[in-house]
Amino acid sequence: MIIDAHTHIFPDDVRKNREAFAERDPGFAAIYKEPKARMASAEELVSSMDAVGVERSVICGFSWNEPGLCALHNQYLLESAAKHSRRFIVFLSLPLTNPDWSARELDRGLKGGAKGVGEIGFYRHEMTSQDVEAMKPFLTLLEEKGLPLLLHTNETLGHPYPGKGRTRLEQFYEIILAFPRLRILLAHWGGGLPFYELMPEVAKAMTQVYYDTAASPFLFSKKIYTVVSQLVGPEKILFGSDFPLISPRRYLQELEGSGLVAEDQKKILGLNIARILNL
Ligand SMILES: [Zn+2]
Numbered sequence: 589m590i591i592d593a594h595t596h597i598f599p600d601d602v603r604k605n606r607e608a609f610a611e612r613d614p615g616f617a618a619i620y621k622e623p624k625a626r627m628a629s630a631e632e633l634v635s636s637m638d639a640v641g642v643e644r645s646v647i648c649g650f651s652w653n654e655p656g657l658c659a660l661h662n663q664y665l666l667e668s669a670a671k672h673s674r675r676f677i678v679f680l681s682l683p684l685t686n687p688d689w690s691a692r693e694l695d696r697g698l699k700g701g702a703k704g705v706g707e708i709g710f711y712r713h714e715m716t717s718q719d720v721e722a723m724k725p726f727l728t729l730l731e732e733k734g735l736p737l738l739l740h741t742n743e744t745l746g747h748p749y750p751g752k753g754r755t756r757l758e759q760f761y762e763i764i765l766a767f768p769r770l771r772i773l774l775a776h777w778g779g780g781l782p783f784y785e786l787m788p789e790v791a792k793a794m795t796q797v798y799y800d801t802a803a804s805p806f807l808f809s810k811k812i813y814t815v816v817s818q819l820v821g822p823e824k825i826l827f828g829s830d831f832p833l834i835s836p837r838r839y840l841q842e843l844e845g846s847g848l849v850a851e852d853q854k855k856i857l858g859l860n861i862a863r864i865l866n867l
Contacts, residue, residue, distance in 0.1 A: 591677075591858040591867075592637070592645040592836055594707065594738065594775060594802040594828025598627040599664035613653050615711040619751040620650075628832040630668035634675060640836045644674065646828070646861070648707045648738065649681035655689045658682055662693065666700040677865060678702040679738055685719055687726035694729070703865050705730060706738025707775055715755040720762055727763065731770040736864055738800075739763075739772060741779035743807065757781055765793055771864055773798045773826060777812060782819045791820075798864065800828035801856075805838045813846035813856075822852035826861050 602609050606627070610617035619625055628636075630647070637645060647668065649661035658681040669676040680697040682690040682705055694705070710719065730737055741760055742752050757779055764772060774781060778799045785791040799820065804812060816825060827843070829836040843853055861867075 589643045589858045591861050592642050592829050593826040593861040594800050595645045595831040596648050597630050597633050603627045618711050626832040642836050646677045648679045651709045679704040679706045684726050685722040690726045704736040707740050709740030710753050715759050727767050731767050736771040741774045742776050743779045771796045775800050775802045782816045785820045798824050800826040802828040802830035810842040822855045825856045827857045
């Protein structure tokens with residue numbers, strides 16, 4: 589069974605009025621202000637999944653700065669999951685530096701069937717140690733509840749693009765060290781963090797850390813599938829497309845030509861995320 593561990597869908601209101609939402613949220617504006625930045629509906633995602641043979645998808649919203657916008661988006665995700673039974677797995681958008689509100693919204697989301705939190709990203713400014721401190725009460729709660737957190741990470745070198753954050757990898761490592769039992773899914777191959785798992789103490793600290801492939805065809809050579817498999821093991825890699833940014837088809841083609849054995853490909857394509865989410 590193929591499970592896409594990283595997609596985004598948006599409510600009609602946001603898709604039709606992107607300028608208004610861009611004015612309310614500078615992080616959203618940084619990525620989605622231009623009409624060429626695609627936003628998909630739940631129905632478009634289902635069509636794409638059917639065309640490519642993806643059984644289920646983790647659906648994410650956006651890292652809005654206002655609680656009200658997170659609530660609006662979460663409502664759409666929960667309703668979409670209810671409408672398309674067994675196709676979607678909801679990850680909630682929460683303002684993690686507002687732990688009290690986030691805890692209440694998490695409670696509401698879990699009752700509606702949500703299975704995790706994310707994708708959380710710091711797109712406008714880099715994540716600082718103060719942000720990490722502010723997030724700690726909520727991350728403690730997530731760790732206690734055994735829920736996974738999908739965090740946006742990116743490589744800090746190379747070409748610029750909308751949504752490329754400037755947070756140093758050290759900040760993510762700070763979170764990882766502070767929450768050793770929290771299952772952290774790092775988007776976009778962890779921005780290069782897998783390399784550091786060659787250091788024994790880093791590997792030991794990152795036993796609950798996973799890496800997704802989101803946006804890989806835009807960023808890395810397809811050699812990355814075998815290279816990261818050697819670095820951290822195929823058990824820690826999750827197929828995520830970042831749909832509608834790139835069609836899942838591109839990843840399936842790259843993976844097929846990667847030279848990884850079928851068993852490892854199956855882990856990446858669904859078995860790993862199924863285990864994380866107890867599906
Ligand atoms: Zn991302």
